[in-house]
Amino acid sequence: MKPNFSLRLRVFNLNCWGIPYLSKHRADRVKRLGDFLNRESFDLALLEEVWSEQDFQYLRQKLLPAYPAAHYFRSGIIGSGLCVFSKHPIQEFTQHVFTLNGYPYMIHHGDWFCGKAVGLLVLRLGGLVLNAYVTHLHAEYNRQKDIYLAHRVAQAWELAQFIHHTSKKADVVLLCGDLNLHPKDLGCRLLKEWTGLQDAYLETRDFKGPEEGCTMVPQNCYVNRQELEQFPLGIRIDYVLYKAVSGLYISCKTLRTTTGHEPHSGSPLSDHEALMATLCVRHSPPQHNPSPTHGPAERSPLISVLREAWTELDQGMAQGRWWATIAGYVIGLGLLLLVLLCALAAGGEIREVAVLLWTPSVGLVLAAGAFYLFHVQEAKGLCRARAELQHVLGRAREAQDLGPESQPAGLLGQQEGDRAEEQ
Amino acid sequence: MKPNFSLRLRVFNLNCWGIPYLSKHRADRVKRLGDFLNRESFDLALLEEVWSEQDFQYLRQKLLPAYPAAHYFRSGIIGSGLCVFSKHPIQEFTQHVFTLNGYPYMIHHGDWFCGKAVGLLVLRLGGLVLNAYVTHLHAEYNRQKDIYLAHRVAQAWELAQFIHHTSKKADVVLLCGDLNLHPKDLGCRLLKEWTGLQDAYLETRDFKGPEEGCTMVPQNCYVNRQELEQFPLGIRIDYVLYKAVSGLYISCKTLRTTTGHEPHSGSPLSDHEALMATLCVRHSPPQHNPSPTHGPAERSPLISVLREAWTELDQGMAQGRWWATIAGYVIGLGLLLLVLLCALAAGGEIREVAVLLWTPSVGLVLAAGAFYLFHVQEAKGLCRARAELQHVLGRAREAQDLGPESQPAGLLGQQEGDRAEEQ
Numbered sequence: 039m040k041p042n043f044s045l046r047l048r049v050f051n052l053n054c055w056g057i058p059y060l061s062k063h064r065a066d067r068v069k070r071l072g073d074f075l076n077r078e079s080f081d082l083a084l085l086e087e088v089w090s091e092q093d094f095q096y097l098r099q100k101l102l103p104a105y106p107a108a109h110y111f112r113s114g115i116i117g118s119g120l121c122v123f124s125k126h127p128i129q130e131f132t133q134h135v136f137t138l139n140g141y142p143y144m145i146h147h148g149d150w151f152c153g154k155a156v157g158l159l160v161l162r163l164g165g166l167v168l169n170a171y172v173t174h175l176h177a178e179y180n181r182q183k184d185i186y187l188a189h190r191v192a193q194a195w196e197l198a199q200f201i202h203h204t205s206k207k208a209d210v211v212l213l214c215g216d217l218n219l220h221p222k223d224l225g226c227r228l229l230k231e232w233t234g235l236q237d238a239y240l241e242t243r244d245f246k247g248p249e250e251g252c253t254m255v256p257q258n259c260y261v262n263r264q265e266l267e268q269f270p271l272g273i274r275i276d277y278v279l280y281k282a283v284s285g286l287y288i289s290c291k292t293l294r295t296t297t298g299h300e301p302h303s304g305s306p307l308s309d310h311e312a313l314m315a316t317l318c319v320r321h322s323p324p325q326h327n328p329s330p331t332h333g334p335a336e337r338s339p340l341i342s343v344l345r346e347a348w349t350e351l352d353q354g355m356a357q358g359r360w361w362a363t364i365a366g367y368v369i370g371l372g373l374l375l376l377v378l379l380c381a382l383a384a385g386g387e388i389r390e391v392a393v394l395l396w397t398p399s400v401g402l403v404l405a406a407g408a409f410y411l412f413h414v415q416e417a418k419g420l421c422r423a424r425a426e427l428q429h430v431l432g433r434a435r436e437a438q439d440l441g442p443e444s445q446p447a448g449l450l451g452q453q454e455g456d457r458a459e460e461q
Numbered sequence: 462m463k464p465n466f467s468l469r470l471r472v473f474n475l476n477c478w479g480i481p482y483l484s485k486h487r488a489d490r491v492k493r494l495g496d497f498l499n500r501e502s503f504d505l506a507l508l509e510e511v512w513s514e515q516d517f518q519y520l521r522q523k524l525l526p527a528y529p530a531a532h533y534f535r536s537g538i539i540g541s542g543l544c545v546f547s548k549h550p551i552q553e554f555t556q557h558v559f560t561l562n563g564y565p566y567m568i569h570h571g572d573w574f575c576g577k578a579v580g581l582l583v584l585r586l587g588g589l590v591l592n593a594y595v596t597h598l599h600a601e602y603n604r605q606k607d608i609y610l611a612h613r614v615a616q617a618w619e620l621a622q623f624i625h626h627t628s629k630k631a632d633v634v635l636l637c638g639d640l641n642l643h644p645k646d647l648g649c650r651l652l653k654e655w656t657g658l659q660d661a662y663l664e665t666r667d668f669k670g671p672e673e674g675c676t677m678v679p680q681n682c683y684v685n686r687q688e689l690e691q692f693p694l695g696i697r698i699d700y701v702l703y704k705a706v707s708g709l710y711i712s713c714k715t716l717r718t719t720t721g722h723e724p725h726s727g728s729p730l731s732d733h734e735a736l737m738a739t740l741c742v743r744h745s746p747p748q749h750n751p752s753p754t755h756g757p758a759e760r761s762p763l764i765s766v767l768r769e770a771w772t773e774l775d776q777g778m779a780q781g782r783w784w785a786t787i788a789g790y791v792i793g794l795g796l797l798l799l800v801l802l803c804a805l806a807a808g809g810e811i812r813e814v815a816v817l818l819w820t821p822s823v824g825l826v827l828a829a830g831a832f833y834l835f836h837v838q839e840a841k842g843l844c845r846a847r848a849e850l851q852h853v854l855g856r857a858r859e860a861q862d863l864g865p866e867s868q869p870a871g872l873l874g875q876q877e878g879d880r881a882e883e884q
Contacts, residue, residue: 109852112845113560115838129856132622132849137536137558153838158626199555203581207629397820415538415576422535426555429532433552 045164045319046291050075050083051214051278053174053310055260056119058090062260063305068093071307072100075123079104080314081163083123084172084214087308089152094121111172114139114153120172120215122159130160134200137419138189140176142412149176149186156197156215158204166286166319169208173197173215175225181268188354190218191347192423194225198232199426209286210319211235213279216310221274228347231340232430235279238290238315247295248272253311257298260309278315287322290315341438344431351424358417365410372403468587468742469714473498473506474637474701476597476733478683479542481513485683486728491516494730495523498546502527503737504586506546507595507637510731512575517544534595537562537576543595543638545582553583557623560842561612563599565835572599572609579620579638581627589709589742592631596620596638598648604691611777613641614770615846617648621655622849632709633742634658636702639733644697651770654763655853658702661713661738670718671695676734680721683732701738710745713738764861767854774847781840788833795826 055061056068075083075097083105088094094110101108105123112118113135120133133155140149156173175193176186184190194217205211213235219226221237229235239251248255252272256263266272282288294314299306376399383392478484479491498506498520506528511517517533524531528546535541536558543556556578563572579596598616599609607613617640628634636658642649644660652658662674671678675695679686689695705711717737722729799822806815 109848112841112848114841115834117841128852130626131852132626133845134557135560151834153841203553203555203627204629206627393817397824401820401824411538411574418535418537418540418576422556425532425535429551429554 043164043321045166047082047163047168047210047212047317047319048078048080049212049214049278049315049317050078050080050312051085051172051276051315052083052308052312053086053216053276054088054093055308055310056088056090056093061309064090064093067305067307068096070305072097074307075101076104078314079125081125082159082161082170082212084170085121085123086172086174086216087119088121089116089119091117097121097123109157109159111155111157113155115151116148116153118153118155118157119174120155120157122157122170122172124159124161126161126163128159129162131158132204133157134196136175136193136196137422138192138416140186140189143409147177147179154193156200158200160208166209167207168210168212169201169205171197171201171211171213171215173213173217175216175218178218188350188357188420191225191228191350192354192420194219194229195232195347195351195423195427198229201233201235209282209284210288211281211283212317214277214313216276218275224343224346224350226277227339227343230279231343233279233281235281236288238278238280238293238313238317239274242290242293242315244292245295247293248297248311250274251293251295253295253313254309255298255311258306258309258311259298260306261298262309276310276313278313280317282319285321286319288317288319291318292316338438341431341434344427344434348424348427348431351420351427355417355420355424358413358420362410362413362417365406365413368406369403369410372399372406375399376403466587466744468589470505470586470591470633470635470740470742471501471503472635472637472701472738472740473501473503473735474508474595474699474738475506475731475735476509476639476699477511477516478731478733479511479513479516484732487513487516490728490730491519493728495520497730498524499527501737502548504548505582505584505593505635507593508544508546509595509597509639510542511544512539512542514540520544520546532580532582534578534580536578538574539571539576541576541578541580542597543578543580545580545593545595547582547584549584549586551582552585554581555627556580557619559598559616559619560845561615561839563609563612566832570600570602577616579623581623583631589632590630591633591635592624592628594620594624594634594636594638596636596640598639598641601641610647611773611780611843614648614651614773615777615843617642617652618655618770618774618846618850621652624656624658632705632707633711634704634706635740637700637736639699641698647766647769647773649700650762650766653702654766656702656704658704659711661701661703661716661736661740662697665713665716665738667715668718670716671720671734673697674716674718676718676736677732678721678734681729681732681734682721683729685732699733699736701736703740705742708744709742711740711742714741715739761861764854764857767850767857771847771850771854774843774850778840778843778847781836781843785833785836785840788829788836791829792826792833795822795829798822799826 056064091110098108101123105125107124107128109122109128109131111120111133113133135153135155139154140147142150154174154176156171159170161168161170176190178184201211201213217226239245245251249271251274253274253276254261255272256266280288296311379392379396379399383389479487514533521531524546528548530547530551532545532551532554534543534556536556558576558578562577563570565573577597577599579594582593584591584593599613601607624634624636640649662668668674672694674697676697676699677684678695679689703711719734802815802819802822806812
C-alpha cells in the first residue's frame with residue numbers, strides 16, 4: 039500500500055420503520071428512500087426494520103444500477119429486518135442471531151418473533167478488507183422499569199464478541215445500526231470498550247443534525263412524543279461506529295443527520311433519523327496512530343464496565359431461574375388439580391364441572407411447562423454470556439496486575455495483536 | 462519464529478454418552494474417563510454429550526492439576542453437552558448455537574431441546590494462535606429416511622462459516638467432535654471443502670484402531686447393534702480435523718482410537734470410541750508447503766458440493782413451507798370449527814358436546830399456530846443458509862471462469878489470503 043493511500047467511504051444508516059399494515063405511509067416512504075439513495079449514491083446503505091421482504095425486493099430493483107450488490111438477512115419468524123445495499127461487490131456475508139431476544143409471551147412487543155441479529159459483510163475496497171456490520175438490538179419499552187435490560191446487555195456482549203472474533207483480519211471495521219441504547223447506557227459502553235469501536239458523532243469535527251446528535255427527535259411527525267417526554271431534545275440510539283487496524287487511520291470527515299424530515303421533500307423517511315457519514319481511511323505511520331496506548335490506566339474503564347455487565351447478567355439469570363421455579367410450582371399444582379378432577383369425575387360428584395375444568399387444567403400445565411422451558415433456556419443463555427464476560431474480566435485484571443510490559447497479547451483483541459506484529 | 466520450530470499437540474476427543482438416568486454406568490464411566498485423562502495428560506481434551514453439569518464439575522475438580530483450564534458451553538434448554546479441558550491457559554472462548562436443530566415436537570429424539578452448538582477456544586502455544594473448535598451435530602435416527610438431513614447440512618454449513626469467519630488470523634485450526642456424518646456424507650464434504658480442514662484419519666501414516674477408523678463399533682457393549690446392522694465394521698462419525706496457515710505445516714503423527722474398550726480397564730468409556738491424535742506443527746518454507754495450489758481443477762469439488770448442498774437446502778425449504786401451509790389450513794379449519802361450536806352452543810343443540818369440544822378445538826388452533834410459526838422460522842433459516850451458499854457458489858464459478866490468475870482473493874478463505882500476503 040502506498041504511504042499516501044487514502045480511501046473515502048460514504049455510509050448511510052436508517053431504521054426504516056417498515057412494519058406492514060402498522061407503519062404510516064410505508065410504501066411512500068420506501069419509494070422516497072429509494073429515490074434518495076439513488077440520488078446520493080453512497081458506498082454502503084445499511085437499513086434496519088425492513089420487515090417486509092417485498093420492500094427489500096422493491097428497493098433492490100430500484101437501486102440496482104447504483105447499488106449492484108444487496109443482501110437481506112433472514113432470521114426468526116418475522117425476520118431480522120436488516121438489509122444492505124452496496125456500490126461495491128460483497129465478497130462474503132454471514133449473520134449471527136442473538137441467543138436472547140425478549141419473551142415469546144410478550145406478543146404485543148413482538149421482538150422475540152423477529153430474530154434480532156447482526157449481519158456481516160466483507161468487502162474489498164482499494165486493497166483493504168472492510169468488515170461492515172449492521173444490527174438492531176431489542177427495543178426499550180419502559181426505561182424506568184426495563185424488563186429487557188439483561189437481554190439487551192447480553193445482545194450487546196454477543197454483538198461485541200461476534201465483531202471481536204470475526205474481524206481479526208479486517209483492516210477497517212464498521213458497525214451501523216439501531217442499538218436501542220443511549221450513548222452512556224451499559225450495553226453501549228460495553229460494546230465500545232470491548233471492540234475498541236469509535237463513535238462517529240463523538241469523533242467528527244463536522245456534524246450537522248439535531249442537537250446532541252439525536253436520532254429520534256420530537257420534530258419528526260411519526261415519533262410518539264409521549265415516549266420522548268423525559269428527553270425534550272430527543273434520544274440518540276442509532277450509531278455509526280468504526281475502527282481501523284494494522285497501521286491505518288480512520289476518521290469521520292462529516293456526519294449528517296436528518297432533522298425530522300428528508301432533506302429534499304421535507305417529509306420524514308422514518309420515525310428515526312438517517313445517519314450519513316463520510317469516513318476517510320488513510321495510511322499513517324505508527325507514530326501518528328492516534329489509538330490510545332492500552333495500559334492499566336486505559337484498561338480500568340473496561341474492567342469497570344465488564345463488572346457492571348456481569349452484575350446485570352447475574353441479576354437477569356437469578357430472575358430467569360426464579361421464573362422457572364415459579365413455573366415448576368405451577369406445573370406441580372396443575373398436576374395435583376388434574377388428579378383431583380379425575381377423582382371427582384370418577385366419584386360422580388360435580389362431574390360436569392370436573393370434566394369442564396379438565397381441559398383448561400391440561401392447558402395450564404402445558405403453558406407452565408413451556409414457560410418453564412423458556413426461562414431455563416433464558417438462564418442458560420445469560421449464564422453463558424456471564425461466563426464469557428467473567429473470563430475476559432479475569433484476564434483484564436491479571437493484565438492490570440502484571441502491568442503493561444507483561445500483558446498477554448490478544449486480550450484487547452485485534453489492535454494489540456496487530457501492534458505486536460508490527461513491532 | 463525459528464525455521465526449525467516445532468510444536469507437538471496431543472488431543473483427545475470423546476462423545477461421552479452422558480445422559481442422566483438413561484446412559485448405563487454413567488458415574489463409573491465418568492470416573493474412569495477422569496482417571497484416563499489424568500494418566501495420559503493431553504494438551505486438550507474435547508468432550509461431547511456431557512449433558513450433566515455435575516459431571517463437568519466433577520471432572521473439573523478431578524482434572525484440575527493436569528488440566529488447569531476448562532470450560533462448559535451452555536446453551537438451549539438441556540445444554541450443548543460440549544466441554545473442554547486444557548493443559549494450557551485458554552485466551553478466549555465463545556460459541557455459536559446452530560439456528561436449526563430438529564423439531565420441538567419430536568420430543569423422543571430430543572435434539573431440539575439441547576441447543577446443539579460449536580464452541581471456540583483460542584489458545585497461544587509456543588507463539589502460535591490455535592483456534593480449537595468442538596461441536597456435535599444433530600443425530601441421524603434413520604439413514605434411509607432422514608428427516609433431519611436438511612438441518613444437518615445447514616448445521617455443517619453454519620459450522621464451516623463460523624470456522625471460516627473466526628479463524629482468519631489463527632495459525633492452526635483444530636476441529637474435534639461428533640459430526641453425526643459419515644466421511645462421504647454431504648455435510649462432511651461441504652465442511653471440509655469450504656474450510657480446507659484435513660481429516661486426521663486420512664492423513665496420518667500411523668493409525669491404530671478399528672478397521673476404517675470407525676468410532677462406533679459393534680465390539681462396544683454399549684452400542685445398539687441394530688443401528689449398525691448395515692455397517693458390520695461400524696461407522697466413522699467422530700473426527701479430528703485440522704489445518705495450518707501462514708506458511709506452517711501440520712501433520713498427524715499418530716492417531717489412536719479405542720476399540721470398544723478403554724485401554725487400561727477393558728470396559729468402554731462410552732458408546733463412541735475415543736480419538737487420540739498427536740499433531741505436529743512446524744515451520745516449512747512455502748516451496749515445501751503441501752497444501753494444494755487451488756485453481757479451477759481443485760475448485761470443481763467445491764462447486765459440486767455447494768451445488769449439492771444448495772439442492773438439499775432448497776428441498777428442505779420447500780418442505781418447511783409445505784408444513785407451514787398445512788398448518789395454515791388446520792388453523793383455518795380449527796377457527797371454522799370454533800365458530801360452528803359457538804353457534805351450536807348458542808342454539809341449544811347438542812350444547813354439552815359443543816361446550817366439551819370447544820377447549821380441545823382452541824388447543825388444536827394454538828398447536829397448529831405454534832407448528833406454523835416453527836416451520837416459517839425453519840424455512841427462513843434454510844433460506845438464509847441457501848443464500849450464503851449461493852453467494853459462495855456464484856463467486857466460485859466466477860473465479861473458475863476467470864482462471865487462477867484473476868481469482869478474487871478471499872474466496873477460498875484464509876489459505877489463499879495468506880499466500881497472497883506472503884507473495
